[in-house]
Structures are given as C-alpha cells and as structure tokens.
Amino acid sequence: MTQNRVNPQPSSAEINDQELWESLIKGDRAAxxxxxxxxxxxxxxxxxxxxxxEDLVLDSIQEVFxxxxxxHSHLQKTDKIKVYLFKCxxxxxxxxxxxxxxxxxxNEFFIAxxxxxxxxxxxxxxxxxxxxGMKAQLSKALQQLPFxxxxxxxxxxxxxxxxxxxxxIMNINLRSVYTxxxxxxxxxxxxxxxxxxxxxxxxxxx
Amino acid sequence: xxKSEYSTEDFVLxxxxxxxxxxxxxxxxTYWVEFLAQYPSKVKEIKEARELLIHxxxxxxxxxxxxxxxLFAKINQAIExxxxxxxxxxxxxxxxxxxxxxxKYNLERERQKRKHLKIRIGVLSGLLLAVVGLFFLPEIKNDxxxxxxxxxxxxFAAPAGVKSSISLEDxxxxxxxxxxxxxxxxxxVGGIREIRLEGEAFFEVAKNPEMPFVVRTKHLVTTALGTxxxxxxxxxxxxxxxxxxxxxRVEDSQNESNQAILNPGETIKSDLESKSWEKGxxxxxxxxxxxxxxxVFEKTSVQEAILMLENWYGVNFExxxxxxxxxTVSGKFKDETLQNILEGLSYSARFNYKINGKTVNLTFKP
Numbered sequence: 157m158t159q160n161r162v163n164p165q166p167s168s169a170e171i172n173d174q175e176l177w178e179s180l181i182k183g184d185r186a187a188x189x190x191x192x193x194x195x196x197x198x199x200x201x202x203x204x205x206x207x208x209x210e211d212l213v214l215d216s217i218q219e220v221f222x223x224x225x226x227x228h229s230h231l232q233k234t235d236k237i238k239v240y241l242f243k244c245x246x247x248x249x250x251x252x253x254x255x256x257x258x259x260x261x262x263n264e265f266f267i268a269x270x271x272x273x274x275x276x277x278x279x280x281x282x283x284x285x286x287x288x289g290m291k292a293q294l295s296k297a298l299q300q301l302p303f304x305x306x307x308x309x310x311x312x313x314x315x316x317x318x319x320x321x322x323x324x325i326m327n328i329n330l331r332s333v334y335t336x337x338x339x340x341x342x343x344x345x346x347x348x349x350x351x352x353x354x355x356x357x358x359x360x361x362x
Numbered sequence: 363x364x365k366s367e368y369s370t371e372d373f374v375l376x377x378x379x380x381x382x383x384x385x386x387x388x389x390x391x392t393y394w395v396e397f398l399a400q401y402p403s404k405v406k407e408i409k410e411a412r413e414l415l416i417h418x419x420x421x422x423x424x425x426x427x428x429x430x431x432x433l434f435a436k437i438n439q440a441i442e443x444x445x446x447x448x449x450x451x452x453x454x455x456x457x458x459x460x461x462x463x464x465x466k467y468n469l470e471r472e473r474q475k476r477k478h479l480k481i482r483i484g485v486l487s488g489l490l491l492a493v494v495g496l497f498f499l500p501e502i503k504n505d506x507x508x509x510x511x512x513x514x515x516x517x518f519a520a521p522a523g524v525k526s527s528i529s530l531e532d533x534x535x536x537x538x539x540x541x542x543x544x545x546x547x548x549x550x551v552g553g554i555r556e557i558r559l560e561g562e563a564f565f566e567v568a569k570n571p572e573m574p575f576v577v578r579t580k581h582l583v584t585t586a587l588g589t590x591x592x593x594x595x596x597x598x599x600x601x602x603x604x605x606x607x608x609x610x611r612v613e614d615s616q617n618e619s620n621q622a623i624l625n626p627g628e629t630i631k632s633d634l635e636s637k638s639w640e641k642g643x644x645x646x647x648x649x650x651x652x653x654x655x656x657x658v659f660e661k662t663s664v665q666e667a668i669l670m671l672e673n674w675y676g677v678n679f680e681x682x683x684x685x686x687x688x689x690t691v692s693g694k695f696k697d698e699t700l701q702n703i704l705e706g707l708s709y710s711a712r713f714n715y716k717i718n719g720k721t722v723n724l725t726f727k728p
Contacts, residue, residue: 189521192434193676194720200425208421214433221437226444295419312375313418334375341371345414 174235180224181231188225195241198315203245205310206303207253216248236321243325246307253303290348297347305340312337366401373411383415428655431524513551519543520561523676525652530555533568534575539652541596541673562594564653567608581634586610591624592649596673600633604649614639656696657703664711667691668724675700676720683726686711 171179171190179187196217203213220241224231234240298309304326311322312333323333365376373379382390398405425433520526520538527537528544532555536544542561550556555575557565567575567586577584579595582603589608595601603612605624612630614620620639622630629644651658657674659667664686668679677700691710695703700722704715716723 186519186521189434189519189524192437193521193523196430196433197424201423204423205420214429218433218437218440222440222444225437225441290413290417291419294414294417295421298418298420309418310420314420337375338371341374341414344418345370345410348414348417 172235173237174233177231177234177237180228181233183228188221188228191224191237191241192221195238198238199241199245202242202310202315203249205314206246206249206307208299209253212249212252216245216252219248220244239317239321239324242311242315242317243327246325247327250303293348294344297344301340301343304336305343308333308336309340309344365397366404368404368407370407370410370414373407374414379411380415383412427523431526434524435526514548515545516548517543517545521676522673525655530557532570532573532575535566535568537564537566537653539563539673540676559593559595561596562592562652564590564592564650566590581614581616582630582632583613583615584610585613594649600631600636600638602629602631602644602649604629604644604646606646606650651694654696656694657698658695659691659693659707661690661692663687664689664691667707667711671700671703671722677717677722678720679722679724681724681726683713683728685726 176187176191180191199217199220200213203216204210207213223244224241298306301309307326308322311317311325312319317325319330319333323330326333326336328336365372368376378390379394381387382394394408398408518528518536518538520540520542522541525538525540527535529535530546530550532550534555536557538544539562542559542563544560544563545558547556550573553573555570555573556578557576558578560579565575565577565586567589569587571587575586577586577593579593579601580597582595582601584591584593584603586608589610590606591608591610592604592606593601594604603610603624605626605628607626610624612622612624614632616634617637617639620632622641624630624641627643627646629642629649631640631642632638648658648660657670659670662670668681668685671677672679689711691707693706695706701717704717704722707713708715712727714725714727
C-alpha cells in the first residue's frame with residue numbers, strides 16, 4: 157500500500173482486527189497494548205458521550221481492559237474489536253451509573269456556548285453557514301436524553317455503526333434499535349421547536 | 363413501510379437519506395430528487411430532517427496523551443496485582459511527569475534503603491555462617507560457578523506513542539521512551555544486575571557497589587555502580603550512551619580495544635555496521651528532552667525525522683514522491699501536536715501532509 161515504507165519493522169497498521177484479537181486470545185501482551193492504543197480515544201469519547209463524569213468513564217475503561225486480559229483465553233473470535241469493547245464499556249457504565257445515581261455528576265465537559273467544544277456530524281461538510289446556536293441547543297438536548305437514547309444516537313450518528321452493530325453493542329434487537337432511535341430523534345426534534353418558540357416569545361416581549 | 367409515509371424521524375434514520383444530506387452522494391441524490399418530485403407533500407418533513415441531521419452535535423472530548431499513558435499504566439498495575447497477588451513492587455509503573463511520581467519514587471528509595479540495610483545484615487550473618495562452616499566442613503566443594511541459578515526473565519515495553527517508567531526491585535528506575543523494551547531477571551542474582559535494552563531509556567541506578575548494574579544493547583555493554591545515564595539504542599541506528607551523573611564503563615563486545623570510562627557530560631556513540639566508536643560531549647538538554655516530552659531535531663535528516671515521529675506519536679507514514687536526501691531539519695517541539703510539527707517541518711522539507719487517524723500521508727514536492 158505504501159510506495160516507500162519508512163518503518164523497517166512490521167507495522168502495526170498491517171495487523172487487522174481479527175489477527176490482533178487472535179494474538180490476544182493466545183496471550184500476547186503486546187497485542188493487548190496495541191488494542192488499547194487503537195481504541196482508547198474512541199472508548200473515552202463514547203464513554204463521555206454517555207455520562208458526564210470523567211472519573212466514572214476512566215474507571216470503567218480500566219475495568220474493561222483488566223477484564224479483557226483476565227479472560228483473554230476465553231474470548232470469542234471477532235473481527236470487530238471496537239464493537240466488542242463498546243459493548244463492554246456500555247454495560248459497565250450503565251451498571252455503574254445506576255449504582256452511583258445518587259452521586260453528584262460532575263459536568264466537566266459541558267462548556268455552554270463554546271462552539272469549539274462541539275463536534276457536529278456536519279463538520280464533514282465544508283459549508284459552515286449553519287446556525288451554531290441550534291447546534292449548541294441540540295448537543296445540550298442530546299446530553300439530556302435518557303441513557304439508552306443517548307447511546308443509540310451516539311452509535312448510529314457519531315460512531316457510524318450500522319444498525320446491526322448498534323444492536324450488538326446495546327444488546328437489543330434490530331427493531332428495538334430503530335424504535336429507540338425514533339424516540340430519541342423525536343425528542344431532539346421537539347427540543348429545537350421549543351427553542352424556536354421560546355426565542356420568538358423573548359423577541360416579542362422585548 | 364413505504365417511504366411515502368415517512369415521518370421526519372424516519373427520514374433522519376434512513377441511512378441513504380443521511381448519505382444524501384451529509385455526503386452529497388450522487389446516487390442518493392438522484393434518488394431523493396426524484397422522490398421529492400414524486401411526493402412534493404413530504405418537503406416539510408425532509409426539510410426538518412435535514413435541519414436535524416446537519417445540526418446534530420455533541421460535546422467534543424479527547425484524552426490527553428499523558429492521561430492515556432497514565433490509564434494504561436494503571437491497567438497494567440491492576441493486572442499485575444491480580445496475577446501476582448501481593449507482589450506488586452517489582453513491576454510498579456508510574457507516569458512520567460507528575461509530582462506524584464516523584465513522591466512515589468522518594469518513598470520507594472526510602473523503602474529500598476531499609477531493605478538494603480536488612481540485606482547487609484543478612485549478608486553479614488550469611489558470611490559468618492560460611493566462615494564457621496569452612497572450619498567444620500573443609501572438604502565440601504565450594505565453587506560458586508557451579509551453582510547454576512535458573513534466571514527467569516521478564517520484559518517491559520513502552521509501545522510506540524507511549525512513554526513509561528518502571529521501578530526495578532533494587533530501587534533503580536528506568537524511564538522508557540516510545541517503542542522501547544527492557545528485559546530483566548525477575549529477581550537479580552549472581553552479583554550482577556543485568557538489563558537488556560532495545561530502544562531508548564534513561565536509567566537512575568540505585569547505588570550498590572557490590573552489584574554492578576549492566577545494560578546490554580546490541581553490541582555495547584554499559585556497566586554502572588550507582589549513577590544516571592541515557593542510552594539510545596533503537597534498531598538500525600547508532601547507539602549513544604550519555605552519562606549524567608556518577609561513572610560508567612562502556613565496552614564494545616565485538617571489539618575489545620573499544621573501551622571507555624565516561625565522566626558526567628560525556629557520551630559514546632558507536633555503530634556496529636560502520637564499526638564507529640566516538641567519544642564526545644553532549645547537550646544534556648537535548649539528550650534528555652524526551653523525558654520532558656520534548657522532541658528535538660538537530661540537523662536531523664528527513665528520513666530520520668519521519669522515523670522519530672512514527673515512534674513518538676505511534677503513527678505510520680505513507681510516502682509519495684522522494685524523500686530529499688540532503689535536507690536536514692532542526693527544531694524543538696515541547697508537548698506539541700503532530701499536526702503542528704508537520705506544519706512546521708512542511709516548509710523546510712517541502713511536503714504536503716494529511717493525517718488520517720493513525721496514518722499520515724506525506725507528499726514530497728518535486
């Protein structure tokens with residue numbers, strides 16, 4: 157694939173998910189490290205999109221990896237490491253956040269009104285003429301959705317998982333993924349229409 | 363359900379609709395333009411779905427590389443703890459630059475001091491017994507060379523893009539640069555502390571004159587008693603041993619006449635292939651910059667710089683065009699992003715770059 161390889165060692169990018177996973181099952185610690193390296197940012201981002209408690213996310217990721225090593229020899233084969241790890245993380249965070257529901261959540265990530273802190277799926281488009289206020293509003297509305305609705309939107313829209321993979325991660329059937337996503341979109345939709353109305357009222361009262 | 367009955371939500375959830383709105387995919391475009399012509403009453407839903415899609419946003423977060431390394435160290439620690447039950451000390455890993463590291467290190471040193479004292483008392487009483495024993499059992503063969511001790515070796519590695527440190531059981535500390543590995547005995551026996559190194563590491567050797575600390579790299583053997591020094595021994599690269607404090611002896615295992623004792627500030631550079639052996643002085647700031655998360659290019663060839671970046675950030679470069687041979691780059695980058703460094707180098711080395719996750723495409727201008 158490369159015209160002029162610089163790296164003399166066998167490069168890690170050449171190992172695919174399936175081979176990497178098989179090495180892990182055989183007990184290759186380097187494969188374990190490589191899996192961490194390849195997935196940590198995705199897991200962190202995904203975890204933070206589900207709960208706004210960084211400590212909880214980091215603790216959960218740690219437990220996922222400790223268990224991954226503990227049970228490495230019993231793992232099923234897979235060619236989608238990310239799907240498997242997302243599922244583990246989602247389970248873990250779901251369980252933990254249920255237990256710690258009383259613990260005050262820290263809103264470390266939410267910086268209201270700061271555009272640079274918001275990642276939009278439209279960022280791929282070069283056009284940038286859209287309403288930033290509406291983006292902030294929608295990202296806030298997403299934050300306030302119930303856990304599972306938040307999860308389904310993140311999987312489908314931000315992580316670009318297929319309906320099938322999302323079903324695996326969330327451990328529900330395809331039909332439920334669709335229903336849940338429909339409800340979530342419906343909630344998001346009403347959040348922006350409310351905003352428009354409120355904006356209108358504020359304008360009128362001035 | 364036919365698409366003519368779609369609600370706003372259904373449009374948002376239709377993968378093909380998303381392809382049209384977000385990627386402007388031409389095939390999808392044809393389909394949806396036709397669809398609109400056929401069902402003009404759906405224009406309101408489609409407009410609303412499009413608005414939702416392009417404004418859908420979430421908080422942007424990422425884990426800093428130091429936190430990433432810290433978490434990995436914690437994971438390894440937890441695994442070690444689980445696997446070896448109580449014995450955690452030998453493989454303790456800590457992150458590089460935090461105050462807590464220093465604190466931990468100090469504690470470790472205190473503990474080691476106490477341990478050494480205990481060992482000394484142990485050795486003394488052992489000697490006493492041996493001397494007494496010699497008088498009583500003079501005919502017993504006492505050849506230490508014949509006592510074969512089974513040594514169990516363990517490895518510790520910092521993958522590309524990650525730096526980590528490890529405390530050895532004797533209290534010495536090893537800081538590993540990205541893409542480096544040390545192999546050492548599970549416990550030191552036979553009057554020697556022997557370490558094998560691939561890559562680059564900074565050693566802080568706990569003082570123990572009775573037990574020399576020996577680092578083996580490809581063809582160089584560095585012996586220290588209690589000191590701190592840096593060794594750069596990446597594969598296919600000349601080896602450099604640089605002494606910061608104390609005294610070390612460096613020997614070439616391939617050529618007996620190559621031997622040197624280093625004083626602080628001195629460095630030995632040696633290459634196996636070209637059989638070079640050169641003693642000189644080094645800039646401490648540059649040699650140890652990596653400990654401080656600083657990447658230094660000092661008249662570095664472009665080829666070499668690319669290798670260093672691959673290692674430092676754990677990425678792979680794919681090259682288009684030819685790498686200029688006579689161009690060198692210089693610069694210091696402290697805790698910089700890869701993008702900023704590439705931006706800085708792109709002018710002097712004349713290339714365009716594109717970062718796609720863990721792959722970086724470089725196109726050299728003719």
